[in-house]
Amino acid sequence: MAAATVLLATACGSTSKPVAGGPVAAEGSTSASLPTQDVVSGVQTDPALKAELPASxxxxxxxxxxxxxxxxxxxxxxxxVDAAGKEVGLDVDLRNAIAKKLGVTWDTQYGTFQTIIPGTQNGKFDVGWGNFGVTKAREKIVDFATYLTDGQAFLGASSVSADKISTLADLCGYTVATSPGSTFQQILTNGASQCSAAGKKPYQVQYFSDSAPIFLGLANGKIDVLFGPTLSVKYDALHVPNTKFLGQISTTPVGVVTAKGSPLTKPLSDAVNALIADGSYAKIFAKWGVPDTEVKSSQINPDPGF
Structure with a gap:
């Protein structure tokens, strides 16, 4: 159970989104340049979906x-958060659209990635949201309703000689940054023997729970490669100076988290599918420039493959 706990306590990223952008990225993105299309207010409540919710x-x-x-x-x-203090982003738009489709509002409680899934388990939260990748270990004690597909990808400093990383063996000899207690740590740990098997110098892994030292390390040459979620890594490659996208090695379904056996899982999944059907879902992903991460349909507890 200890191994499962490590995976269950963290998201695709980590404790404070160290691989989902950082201060350097923020310098290249201003509130004035953010997309502002209203993709939520037109969403209509579906009485049939609202009727799926528990009476309470x-x-x-x-x-x-x-x-x-x-x-x-x-x-x-x-x-x-934009200059006016308003929360913005793909996740914000999507969960607000889900709430409108279900005819409810969110009572948002903030926590850390380590506390969200346990809080969902113990009833502190009805729903957990945080780019949680679906894994078999997590599915043992929580349920998922998927809403996008993310992956495991690499962001390199511009000084790195490699232009593409397709396997973990391509990392041999590099210093790699990722987040502790994450699926990325698991992948790097499981694949560490590939370098010695190929007769190459092993990759060295450094763990960070904050993005600032990662981007500083990429800038000053102390870190060669960042290993993180594809959606965010692609965004960083466009906004962080002197970096480049090096490719991804795998994909992972991402979902809303509910307690095991929760009656909320199906309505949440059905709401995503209703948004897909009426076109609202595609508008949200187009707004944020990531249509390639859409799902064709929301699934409950899909087989993640690992």
């Missing part, structure tokens, strides 16, 4: 949401 939730009219509190623009495209 429907009468209360709110869902307790456990998520992390964004600061600045460092978490984009997932989430951030």
């Amino acid at each position: 939730i429907a009468s209360r009219g709110t869902l307790l949401l456990g998520t992390t509190q964004p600061t600045g623009l460092s978490g984009l495209p997932h989430d951030g």
Whole structure:
């Protein structure tokens, strides 16, 4: 259970989104340049979906949401805070559209990635949201309703000789930064023997729970490669000076988290599918420039493959 706990306590990223953008990225993105299309207000409540909610939730009219509190623009495209103090981002638009489709509002409670899934398990939150990748270990004690596909990808300093990383063996000899207690740590740990098997110098892994030292390390040559979520790494490659996208090695379904056996899982999944059907979902992903991360349909507890 200890191994599962490590994976369950963290998201695709980590404790404070160290691989989902950072202060350097924020310098290249201003509130003035953020997309401002209204892709939520036109979403209509579906009475049939609202009827799927437990009576206590429907009468209360709110869902307790456990998520992390964004600061600045460092978490984009997932989430951030604009100059006016308003939360913005793909995740913000999507979960607000889900709430409108279900005819409820979010009562947002902020926590850390380590506390969101346990809080969902113990009833502190009705729903957990934080780019949580679906894994078999996590599915043992929580349920998922998927809403996008992310992956595991690499951002390199411009000084790195490699132009593409397709396997972990391509990392041999590099210093790699990622987040502790994450799926990325698991992948790097499991693949560490590939370098010795190929007769190459092993890669060295450094763990950070904050993005600032990662981007500083990429800038000053102390870190060669960042290993993180594809959606965010692609965004960083466009906004962080002197970096380049080096490719991804795998994909992972990402989902809303609910307690195991929760009656909320199906309505949440059905709401995503309703947004897909009426076109609202595609508009949200187009707004944030990541249509290649869409799902064709939301699934409940899909087989993640690992």
